[in-house]
Amino acid sequence: MTAMDMARKNRRKLWLKLHLYLGLFAGAIFVIIGLTGSLLAFELPLDEWLNSNLMTVSVKTGHERYQPIDKIVASGIGALPTIGKAISLDFPRRDGLAFALWFEQPSPDASYLERHQIFINPYTAEVTGQRLLIDFERIWRDPFKDFILRFHYSLGLAKAGMNIVGFIGLGLLFSVLTGLILWWPTPGKLRNALTIKKNSSIEPLNFDLHKTFGFYSVIVLLFLILSGVYLIFPEYGRGLISVFSPVSPAWPNIQSVLPEHNQVPISFSRVLEITDMRYEK
Secondary structure: OOHHHHHHHHHHHHHHHHHHHHHHHHHHHHHHHHHHHHHHOOHHHHHHHHOHHHHEOOOOOOOOOOOOHHHHHHHHHHOOOOOOEEEEEEOOOOOOEOEEEEEEEEOOOOOOEEEEEEEEOOOOOOEEEEEEEEOOOOHHHOOHHHHHHHHHHHOOOHHHHHHHHHHHHHHHHHHHHHHHHHHOOOOOOHHHHOOOOOOOOHHHHHHHHHHHHHHHOHHHHHHHHHHHHHHHOHHHHHHHHHOOOOOOOOOOOOOOOOOOOOOOOOOHHHHHHHHHHHHOO
16 A cells, blocks of 8 residues: 555545544534424414414404504504513414514513513404513523524524534534545546445445435535524624625614604504505515
């Protein structure tokens, strides 16, 4: 064996160890992240099913009309606690669901804000209830959907957990790349590297399944990992993208013009009319 062959063999052993241990550790966390992400794909119907007493309302004929939007909003505002501040309103995505008025208020330790929701029946303008939706530091107080969301991207460890998940994603990215290096066939053996040998014993069969399906899934895995890492570290991702292309602001700073003299803000009904006129198909 030549010195070059020996060096190549030693490099392969190094890549194999890196691939193995990164895959064992980062892959185990990735399974948890993947399972919670799969649940989040059904978060809306799951949330509605688990909280039907708050989020769903009775529709007798299917032709009931909504109460005026101003009345619906006023009902929600009237249910706000004295320390609450309304921040947004979610419209029902289908018949039989309630409006959701979001509001913020200080958490018990007053170091950060909680987010709550007040649900309003659109057919009667009556409040059906309210709930705490987001407590960034204590996810066990959140409803199931939001608990799964926090666990998905921070393992329930708030900001520190987000950094951990981000670095695990980078480790998994390196594991996938090392797997690609280990898979890369020598000239003339590409076909063997893309097929599973028939009549193999368990160990060779398992190896063939791993390398073959690993290669075919590499594009999907890279997309999932890179997009997840970007969501954890958006500033760095945007900085990298800006090297190649102009980047627009992530959160445009949109503010209403302050009224002058005796100007009166328009009603919610008028806002809805303008929006419908602008975006109607």
